[in-house]
Amino acid sequence: MIVVLVFLPVFMLEGLAGSFFRPLAGAYVLAVLASLGVALTLTPALCLLLLPKVAENARREAPLTRFLKARYRALLPMALKKPAWAAVVLPVVFGTTLLAVPYFGEEFLPIFRNMIF
Numbered sequence: 001m002i003v004v005l006v007f008l009p010v011f012m013l014e015g016l017a018g019s020f021f022r023p024l025a026g027a028y029v030l031a032v033l034a035s036l037g038v039a040l041t042l043t044p045a046l047c048l049l050l051l052p053k054v055a056e057n058a059r060r061e062a063p064l065t066r067f068l069k070a071r072y073r074a075l076l077p078m079a080l081k082k083p084a085w086a087a088v089v090l091p092v093v094f095g096t097t098l099l100a101v102p103y104f105g106e107e108f109l110p111i112f113r114n115m116i117f
Contacts, residue, residue, distance in 0.1 A: 003029075003032050004029050004032065004033070007025045007028065007029055010022065010025040011025060011026075
């Protein structure tokens with residue numbers, strides 16, 4: 001859903017940029033949702049049917065996954081013990097992001113120069 005929400009501002013564009021990017025964003029969102037549907041339904045079923053020996057093997061985690069889980073397990077109890085800290089950090093991060101918005105460019109298309117010969 002985050003990928004879909006990222007494209008929400010594109011649907012609000014007006015003018016030439018809106019008419020150019022709105023259909024592209026719509027096609028992309030539909031493609032992502034279709035991919036999600038296939039990934040959640042068809043892919044696990046086909047893996048179970050076509051790869052039965054892989055499903056029987058013991059699951060081993062990648063080193064990066066083990067590293068991230070260890071850090072998460074260390075931070076989660078602290079965040080649960082101090083929810084006010086999380087409630088302060090989140091608006092600060094969000095506010096910092098909002099401060100960067102005026103510095104984003106508004107133009108999606110370059111300025112075209114009509115050359116008259």
